[in-house]
Amino acid sequence: MIQPILQIEDLHTHFFTDRGEIPAVDGVNLYVNPGEVLGVVGESGCGKSVTSLSILKLIPQPPGRITGGSILFKGQDIVAMKEREMRSIRGNSISMIFQEPMTSLNPLFTVGQQIGESVRLHRQFSKKEAREHTIDMLRRVGIARPEAIIDEYPHQLSGGMRQRVMIAMAISCSPELLIADEPTTALDVTIQAQILDLIRRLNEENGTAVMMITHDLGVVAEMCHRVAVMYAGKVVEEGSVHDIFKNPLHPYTQGLIKSVPRMDEDRRRLFSIPGNVPILNTELTGCRFAERCENVMPVCLEKLPELQECESAHSCRCWLHETPQEEVV
Amino acid sequence: MSEPLLQVEHLKKYYPIGGGWFGKSPQLVKAVDDISFTVRKGETFGLVGESGCGKSTTGRSILRLIEPSEGKVIFDGKEITALSPEELRRTRKDMQIVFQDPFSSLDPRHTVQRILEEPLIVHGMGNAKERQAMIQRLIDVVGLTQSHLQRYPHQFSGGQRQRIGIARALSLQPKLIVADEPVSALDVSIQSQVINLLQDLQEEFGLTYIFIAHDLSVVKHICDRVAVMYLGRIVEIADKHKLYTKPQHPYTQALLSAVPEPDPDRKPERIILQGEVPSPANAPIGCAFHTRCPQAMEVCHTHRPELAETDQGHLTACHLFTEMRATGQTHLA
Numbered sequence: 001m002i003q004p005i006l007q008i009e010d011l012h013t014h015f016f017t018d019r020g021e022i023p024a025v026d027g028v029n030l031y032v033n034p035g036e037v038l039g040v041v042g043e044s045g046c047g048k049s050v051t052s053l054s055i056l057k058l059i060p061q062p063p064g065r066i067t068g069g070s071i072l073f074k075g076q077d078i079v080a081m082k083e084r085e086m087r088s089i090r091g092n093s094i095s096m097i098f099q100e101p102m103t104s105l106n107p108l109f110t111v112g113q114q115i116g117e118s119v120r121l122h123r124q125f126s127k128k129e130a131r132e133h134t135i136d137m138l139r140r141v142g143i144a145r146p147e148a149i150i151d152e153y154p155h156q157l158s159g160g161m162r163q164r165v166m167i168a169m170a171i172s173c174s175p176e177l178l179i180a181d182e183p184t185t186a187l188d189v190t191i192q193a194q195i196l197d198l199i200r201r202l203n204e205e206n207g208t209a210v211m212m213i214t215h216d217l218g219v220v221a222e223m224c225h226r227v228a229v230m231y232a233g234k235v236v237e238e239g240s241v242h243d244i245f246k247n248p249l250h251p252y253t254q255g256l257i258k259s260v261p262r263m264d265e266d267r268r269r270l271f272s273i274p275g276n277v278p279i280l281n282t283e284l285t286g287c288r289f290a291e292r293c294e295n296v297m298p299v300c301l302e303k304l305p306e307l308q309e310c311e312s313a314h315s316c317r318c319w320l321h322e323t324p325q326e327e328v329v
Numbered sequence: 330m331s332e333p334l335l336q337v338e339h340l341k342k343y344y345p346i347g348g349g350w351f352g353k354s355p356q357l358v359k360a361v362d363d364i365s366f367t368v369r370k371g372e373t374f375g376l377v378g379e380s381g382c383g384k385s386t387t388g389r390s391i392l393r394l395i396e397p398s399e400g401k402v403i404f405d406g407k408e409i410t411a412l413s414p415e416e417l418r419r420t421r422k423d424m425q426i427v428f429q430d431p432f433s434s435l436d437p438r439h440t441v442q443r444i445l446e447e448p449l450i451v452h453g454m455g456n457a458k459e460r461q462a463m464i465q466r467l468i469d470v471v472g473l474t475q476s477h478l479q480r481y482p483h484q485f486s487g488g489q490r491q492r493i494g495i496a497r498a499l500s501l502q503p504k505l506i507v508a509d510e511p512v513s514a515l516d517v518s519i520q521s522q523v524i525n526l527l528q529d530l531q532e533e534f535g536l537t538y539i540f541i542a543h544d545l546s547v548v549k550h551i552c553d554r555v556a557v558m559y560l561g562r563i564v565e566i567a568d569k570h571k572l573y574t575k576p577q578h579p580y581t582q583a584l585l586s587a588v589p590e591p592d593p594d595r596k597p598e599r600i601i602l603q604g605e606v607p608s609p610a611n612a613p614i615g616c617a618f619h620t621r622c623p624q625a626m627e628v629c630h631t632h633r634p635e636l637a638e639t640d641q642g643h644l645t646a647c648h649l650f651t652e653m654r655a656t657g658q659t660h661l662a
Binding site for chain 1: 516
């Protein structure tokens with residue numbers, strides 16, 4: 001059995017607002033194996049980004065707080081770590097690529113200063129070494145003329161270039177885990193293809209484990225080995241990319257896959273899941289998807305199903321697939 | 330084949346940037362650079378391309394929400410580009426727009442009732458009672474309920490707001506709706522609801538759509554014919570089946586191959602384009618795509634290819650086909 005590099009158990013990240021407590025991440029279990037690309041999919045508000053921010057403890061506090069659970073990174077619990085220890089992990093062994101490269105780069109520093117910062121800090125490189133290393137990184141992410149680009153400011157670059165700079169920054173300390181939060185959502189398809197290709201090469205050549213957070217099922221099918229589907233703060237299904245697309249078990253996953261228009265087939269009408277995502281609060285009972293589900297049963301409204309392994313390495317949180325054994329409380 | 334509802338002829342929109350003082354001629358950004366196409370009654374015409382290709386500028390120039398620099402737009406027999414402001418205002422009743430961002434395109438201080446009633450008042454449709462009946466029908470048609478009428482936009486989700494935007498566009502019973510990225514801000518499950526709604530409405534009211542989008546799968550699903558734009562120009566127009574199965578222009582081929590398909594077993598041959606779209610302020614001479622084209626030839630650097638028919642109803646602007654046509658012609662002669 002391979003030891004996962006990251007193991008999240010029963011993670012709860014709640015936000016305390018004027019409107020009450022919001023369980024944005026409500027008991028999430030996830031793991032990432034070394035060298036693997038895990039896809040986390042779901043629609044806005046399902047808690048996928050909050051999960052990723054929790055891993056690096058970047059949740060704004062207040063209003064947010066990790067209220068329970070553990071995040072084991074190579075056996076060490078991140079939740080219990082002090083800020084000083086966290087700083088030695090962030091950008092070093094775990095790093096992150098954000099969706100919006102414009103807002104996540106500092107406009108006041110040159111590309112070189114921003115990429116060089118992490119090796120200067122974590123690897124104690126001198127200025128000269130950092131500069132050489134940075135040029136090397138920029139070249140690796142496919143930037144032409146790295147010697148010139150290194151002294152430019154983010155506003156001088158295009159969206160695709162900025163995303164490359166972000167990736168160069170993220171990989172400059174050779175992280176063991178790369179968290180990519182919607183890395184291509186703000187980009188055009190031809191640029192998206194370039195960036196995905198780059199992330200895939202990082203994974204294949206360096207064995208960097210990747211946690212890919214996205215709402216785009218096409219990106220998931222193309223990039224990921226294993227997939228976790230999230231809905232309303234919980235993982236509702238988890239399995240290999242093949243199982244998720246060819247044999248989805250949860251009605252939400254099934255609906256999601258059926259509602260995407262595809263280029264390789266003609267359908268007159270798209271499937272659509274009726275209704276909207278529920279507004280999260282701590283009083284919700286039963287399955288979070290029950291209101292919109294075609295196969296809803298009385299039990300779904302009363303009790304929350306557990307995430308259970310239904311087939312080999314394929315788990316699902318649904319009463320339809322619950323094995324009729326004594327219920328585990 | 331049904332008759333044309335809209336004809337766009339040599340439409341151009343240039344923006345001056347910098348310079349311009351004391352006789353220095355300003356540099357021009359050619360956002361839309363000489364495009365022509367026809368939209369037939371009852372069809373859905375797709376305009377696709379990446380950001381900055383001029384697809385939204387085209388959509389807005391057609392409605393004269395942006396004044397075109399040159400060219401003609403003929404809608405339902407009327408030359409839109411020659412209308413006086415008052416005539417234009419009256420014609421707008423027949424041509425409406427649905428915007429991308431359902432958050433910023435609805436007035437936050439107005440109730441849904443008022444948002445939907447305003448166009449009816451402006452165009453003098455019916456009395457108060459008749460208007461109320463129309464609004465009730467509209468809200469029903471787009472899948473919202475009576476109780477929603479007294480609420481404000483912020484009380485709705487993105488999908489519901491887009492429904493309100495659609496209801497507003499429908500309120501004057503237009504012939505043409507320009508839908509500018511109407512589903513790109515929405516989540517997958519909500520996106521399919523809105524696409525289905527647009528299709529139902531088209532059937533019910535005999536609408537013609539210009540559907541502007543960057544998502545090629547959505548465009549394939551909803552459109553009948555598609556035009557692909559690159560740097561302010563149309564590079565290819567065809568019936569969607571032809572365009573998606575036999576794309577001719579190298580840009581269209583690359584664009585289609587770049588779309589990730591939601592099927593882990595299909596790993597299509599991918600054409601990964603090098604580099605990025607050049608700035609429209611500094612567009613390459615010759616074919617605009619030659620800087621990234623895997624099949625660029627000598628002639629592409631110097632001469633701009635014209636959009637011409639390469640197959641029945643299939644127009645492409647590419648020298649690969651200009652040559653073919655030339656040889657074809659000599660053969661015929």
